[in-house]
Amino acid sequence: MKLRYISVLAGLLLSAVIFTGHLLFSNHVIRAGFSALERQHVLGALDSTRHELQNRLDQLNDTVNDWATWDDTYAYVRDRNSEYRDSNLLDETFEALGLCAIIIRDSDDQAVFARAMSSRERNEPELLTELLRITGGILPAIKGDRGGRGGIVYVGGEYHLVSLRPILTSEGLGPPRGTMAMVRIITPEMVEAIGRGVGHPVRLIPPGEGATADDEETVADAGEAAVVGIAPLRTLDGTSGSIRVTVNRDMTAYGDKVATYNSVGIALAMILLCLGAYLLLHFKVFRRLESLDAQIAAIRRNPDSGTAVAVRGTDEIAALAGSFNSLLAEIDRSHRDQLAQAAEIASSERFLHQVLDSLSVGILLIRPSDRTIIAANRHALAMAGRGREEVVGKICHRLTCPAQIDQCPILDRRQPEDLSRRELLTASGGTIPIMKSVAYVDRNGERLLLETIVDISEIERSRRELEKIKEGLEATVAARTSELAKANQDLIVLDKAKTLFLSSASHELRTPLTSILGFVKLMERRFSNSFAPILEEYAPLSPRVRQFAENMAIVRSEAERLGRLVNDLLDLNKIESDSMEWRDEPLDMATLLTSAAEVFAGQEAEKPEVALVVDPAPAGLTIVADADRIQQVLINLLNNAFKFTQQGEVRLSVVRDGDFARFRVRDTGRGIPAEDVEQVFDIFYQVWDENLRNSHQFGTGLGLAICRQIVSHYGGVIRVESELGVGSTFLFTIPLMQPEDA
Numbered sequence: 001m002k003l004r005y006i007s008v009l010a011g012l013l014l015s016a017v018i019f020t021g022h023l024l025f026s027n028h029v030i031r032a033g034f035s036a037l038e039r040q041h042v043l044g045a046l047d048s049t050r051h052e053l054q055n056r057l058d059q060l061n062d063t064v065n066d067w068a069t070w071d072d073t074y075a076y077v078r079d080r081n082s083e084y085r086d087s088n089l090l091d092e093t094f095e096a097l098g099l100c101a102i103i104i105r106d107s108d109d110q111a112v113f114a115r116a117m118s119s120r121e122r123n124e125p126e127l128l129t130e131l132l133r134i135t136g137g138i139l140p141a142i143k144g145d146r147g148g149r150g151g152i153v154y155v156g157g158e159y160h161l162v163s164l165r166p167i168l169t170s171e172g173l174g175p176p177r178g179t180m181a182m183v184r185i186i187t188p189e190m191v192e193a194i195g196r197g198v199g200h201p202v203r204l205i206p207p208g209e210g211a212t213a214d215d216e217e218t219v220a221d222a223g224e225a226a227v228v229g230i231a232p233l234r235t236l237d238g239t240s241g242s243i244r245v246t247v248n249r250d251m252t253a254y255g256d257k258v259a260t261y262n263s264v265g266i267a268l269a270m271i272l273l274c275l276g277a278y279l280l281l282h283f284k285v286f287r288r289l290e291s292l293d294a295q296i297a298a299i300r301r302n303p304d305s306g307t308a309v310a311v312r313g314t315d316e317i318a319a320l321a322g323s324f325n326s327l328l329a330e331i332d333r334s335h336r337d338q339l340a341q342a343a344e345i346a347s348s349e350r351f352l353h354q355v356l357d358s359l360s361v362g363i364l365l366i367r368p369s370d371r372t373i374i375a376a377n378r379h380a381l382a383m384a385g386r387g388r389e390e391v392v393g394k395i396c397h398r399l400t401c402p403a404q405i406d407q408c409p410i411l412d413r414r415q416p417e418d419l420s421r422r423e424l425l426t427a428s429g430g431t432i433p434i435m436k437s438v439a440y441v442d443r444n445g446e447r448l449l450l451e452t453i454v455d456i457s458e459i460e461r462s463r464r465e466l467e468k469i470k471e472g473l474e475a476t477v478a479a480r481t482s483e484l485a486k487a488n489q490d491l492i493v494l495d496k497a498k499t500l501f502l503s504s505a506s507h508e509l510r511t512p513l514t515s516i517l518g519f520v521k522l523m524e525r526r527f528s529n530s531f532a533p534i535l536e537e538y539a540p541l542s543p544r545v546r547q548f549a550e551n552m553a554i555v556r557s558e559a560e561r562l563g564r565l566v567n568d569l570l571d572l573n574k575i576e577s578d579s580m581e582w583r584d585e586p587l588d589m590a591t592l593l594t595s596a597a598e599v600f601a602g603q604e605a606e607k608p609e610v611a612l613v614v615d616p617a618p619a620g621l622t623i624v625a626d627a628d629r630i631q632q633v634l635i636n637l638l639n640n641a642f643k644f645t646q647q648g649e650v651r652l653s654v655v656r657d658g659d660f661a662r663f664r665v666r667d668t669g670r671g672i673p674a675e676d677v678e679q680v681f682d683i684f685y686q687v688w689d690e691n692l693r694n695s696h697q698f699g700t701g702l703g704l705a706i707c708r709q710i711v712s713h714y715g716g717v718i719r720v721e722s723e724l725g726v727g728s729t730f731l732f733t734i735p736l737m738q739p740e741d742a
């Protein structure tokens, strides 16, 4: 339903509800209010009526009071003089005072004077009898009461006002000599006058015709135009009539008018309000919404007509239009993005197809539900030698792994993936070996199988060839191994021969060498002592003599060197062939250093420019080793240090380095070139030195090699730090004695 109709319906419904509510309000509140007001008014009228009657009774009371408290009346009761009666109780008095009866009694309640008269023809004796009855016997009750008693009586078909007063002196003194009662008829004229005073017609209803004395005041309808109020009217003798006041229904009519005008006013206001609201909605909402709808429909019909709607104003509809424009812009942007994305996807799909087709492995895409090949790349088709239509749409077992029907590792054996050797059925009916890997892939929420197949015929051929080569190689290796084993055997034999040769050659060399050295020294000594002085006297021979002496010295020096070489070789050989005898014992460092230093005690005399400094060894440092071998290392290092140092000092020290004793021999000599540092511990390695070459200090090149063998034997390490022209520091470590060695 259109919003416009809904709002009209809503307006009508709202009006109906408001109008009904108003009617209920009119009936139950306005009209009921006026009704209550009317009732109050009637009750007020009854009250006024009673007041009016009381006023008249009060007037009568005053009159009686005047007469009863008059000395003449007082005297009359006592002496009953006719003068008083004849001059006062005349017909004129009755008329002037508007009375219908006067009754005077003495203190014994005997009527002294009693007369009743009526302007209308009525039976006075009967009236008097009734009045005498009603007013009799009252004196005892009002004796002390100067006020007397008054009220209404209904006698002879008419209501009367009756007032009784005690008869006193003019000063109001007693004792009361009797009572005086005056009676006045409530004539229709008086009732009419009361009605005028009240403002509404009043009627006094005789006893027995209306409400009794016990009745409450009641208000009752009296036709459409009037309402009556009835109140009880009690008489002195206990009978009860009622007062009836008739009130026009002006107030109710006014209330009805007010309610009606009100309803009409409300209805008119509602109509005007609804009309105004409708017009407001029409111009401010419906028309603009319809315009918005028309513009949106136009954009929908022709999306190129624009990307915005126009609605004036700053309210919610304008805001809605603004939001709609933003949404349109957003949709437009996202549409363009989608187009760009779609183009990108299409391009990447093309690229993917190109990539797949250019791959040199076969790719198959399989739908697991019916095991159908749904895509194949160019290489897969080429491998199978088939066209695309022969492959796509076919069951995968017809192409790959023909022998594996119902044995598919993925679909039948529920493996998550598979990598195995299979066979591809070619168009010619043959098979080619392939390596196939299969895994699940997801395409737009659909799980597919991606098979990658690689032709491994070449690899298998190569593998077969390799196996052949391997077999050949294995044969060759076996042959070579047996040859090497034989060569090794020969080497061991040779090594043994070398060791034997070295040891026996060294031993054999040592004996003649000792003799040579002994004889050379003897010859040298004899020559220098005996022949040289004689021969030098002969001048022509003197250069030859010096030459001879020098040659002798060279022979000695070389023989000595040969001796050292033989000794060193023997030592090295012993260590290498494991035939060295190691006499290990706990060694104290201080003793070791001292005895090594002692060897060089005479060194200062020979080379005073180089001082030997021995740092004190820390107490308690003990190693377990052969003292001679450790001495041999220290002496070798010290010897080298002195040999290669021309000035400065040679310092010997030992310190603790963890579980090792670290020995250090430092000199301030020529140092070792960086390129030679690594090799100085090799056998026969010597740094080239022209000066030493021909000196007696020319070594064997075996000292440091022996040092390394000895240090290694004990599980230590020897190394050198050196700087050319500054000096060298040789460091080696030997494990400290452990408690379990003690």
Ligand code: ADP
Pocket (backbone or CB within 6 Å): 640, 641, 642, 644, 667, 669, 670, 671, 672, 680, 685, 686, 687, 688, 698, 699, 700, 701, 702, 703, 704, 705, 728
């Ligand atoms: P050699 O008998 O020649 O001294 P070594 O094996 O003891 O044989 O030493 C090898 C070479 O190392 C030496 O020839 C020498 O050139 C070098 N060398 C050893 N100690 C020192 C040192 N303290 N200062 C300089 N060069 C040294």
